[in-house]
Amino acid sequence: MTYTKMETAKKRSIEPLRERVYAYLKDRINTHRVRAGEFLDLDGIGTELGMSRTPLRDALFQLESEGFITIFPRRGVMVNTLELKTIRDIYEIIGALESAALISVAVRIDDRDVAHMNELNDVMEAALARDDYATYYERNVAFHDVFLDKSDNAELVRQARIQRERLYDFPRTLGFLKEWDESNLSEHREMVRMLYARNFNAAAEYLRDVHWSFSVQERYIRKYYLALKQE
Numbered sequence: 632m633t634y635t636k637m638e639t640a641k642k643r644s645i646e647p648l649r650e651r652v653y654a655y656l657k658d659r660i661n662t663h664r665v666r667a668g669e670f671l672d673l674d675g676i677g678t679e680l681g682m683s684r685t686p687l688r689d690a691l692f693q694l695e696s697e698g699f700i701t702i703f704p705r706r707g708v709m710v711n712t713l714e715l716k717t718i719r720d721i722y723e724i725i726g727a728l729e730s731a732a733l734i735s736v737a738v739r740i741d742d743r744d745v746a747h748m749n750e751l752n753d754v755m756e757a758a759l760a761r762d763d764y765a766t767y768y769e770r771n772v773a774f775h776d777v778f779l780d781k782s783d784n785a786e787l788v789r790q791a792r793i794q795r796e797r798l799y800d801f802p803r804t805l806g807f808l809k810e811w812d813e814s815n816l817s818e819h820r821e822m823v824r825m826l827y828a829r830n831f832n833a834a835a836e837y838l839r840d841v842h843w844s845f846s847v848q849e850r851y852i853r854k855y856y857l858a859l860k861q862e
Contacts, residue, residue: 651680652690656699657800660710670707671700697793713797718852719845721794726843728791729775730835736781737831745826748777752819759812767812768799774819811851818842 655676659665677687691708694700698717701709711717751774758766772795779788818841825834841847 648682648686649690649693652676652687653694653699655680656694656710661800665710667710667712670709673708698797713856715853715856718798718856721798722843722845722848725791725794725798726839728787728794729779729843730839732782732784732787732791733778733835733838734831735784736778739781740778740826740831742827744777744781745823748774748819748826749823751777752816752823755812755819756816759807759809759816762807764806767807771815808851808855811848811855814851815842 656665656671660667665671673684673687677684680687691700691702695702695708699711701711703709751770755767755770755774758764758770775795779791782788818837822834822837822842825831825837845852
C-alpha cells in the first residue's frame with residue numbers, strides 16, 4: 632500500500648496529538664486540577680495546547696476508546712471514575728495479557744533478564760524503605776516491561792500498558808500502601824525464582840492468578856482506591 636506525502640504526514644501526526652492530550656489530561660488529574668467525574672473545559676484545553684476543536688476531538692475519541700474518558704453528546708467530555716467493577720475487569724485483562732506475553736517470550740528470556748528483574752525489585756525495596764514513591768513506581772513498571780518488551784505482539788503490549796495506565800495514572804497517588812507494596816515485592820521475588828528455574832508456565836499462572844488476581848488483591852485494592860477517592 633502506497634501513501635501520498637499528505638497521507639503520510641497526517642498518519643504521523645495522529646499519535647503525537649493523542650500523546651499531547653493524554654499528557655495534558657494526566658498532568659491535570661494528577662495535580663487535582665481536574666478530578667475523575669468532572670467535565671473538561673475543551674476550549675481551555677484547545678487554547679493551552681494550541682489546537683482547534685477538530686484535532687482535539689479526534690484525540691479525545693482515541694482516549695474514550697481506551698477507557699480514560701466518556702464523551703456525552705451535547706453535554707461534554709467527562710474523566711472516567713474507576714469503580715470497583717472496572718478495576719476487577721482491568722485486573723482480569725492485564726493478568727490475561729501479561730501471562731500470555733510471558734509464555735510467548737519464554738525462549739527469549741535468559742538469566743540476564745531475570746537478574747535485571749531481580750535488581751529492579753531490589754531497587755523497589757530500597758525505595759519503599761525511604762518512602763521514594765516515584766522510584767518505586769518507575770521500577771515496578773520496568774519490572775513488567777522486561778518481558779513485555781520482548782514480545783513481538785505490539786497490540787497485546789499496547790493494550791496491557793493502556794490498562795495499566797488506567798489503574799495507576801488517572802490519577803497516580805504520591806504515597807504507599809505499605810502492606811500492599813511489601814506483598815508486591817514478595818510476589819516479584821516468587822516470579823523471579825520461577826523464572827530462574829525456567830518454569831515459565833508456573834510463572835505465568837502465578838502472574839495471572841495471584842499477582843493480577845482481583846480476588847487475591849481485593850483487600851489492598853479497596854484500601855488503596857478508597858484512600859485515593861478521599862484525597
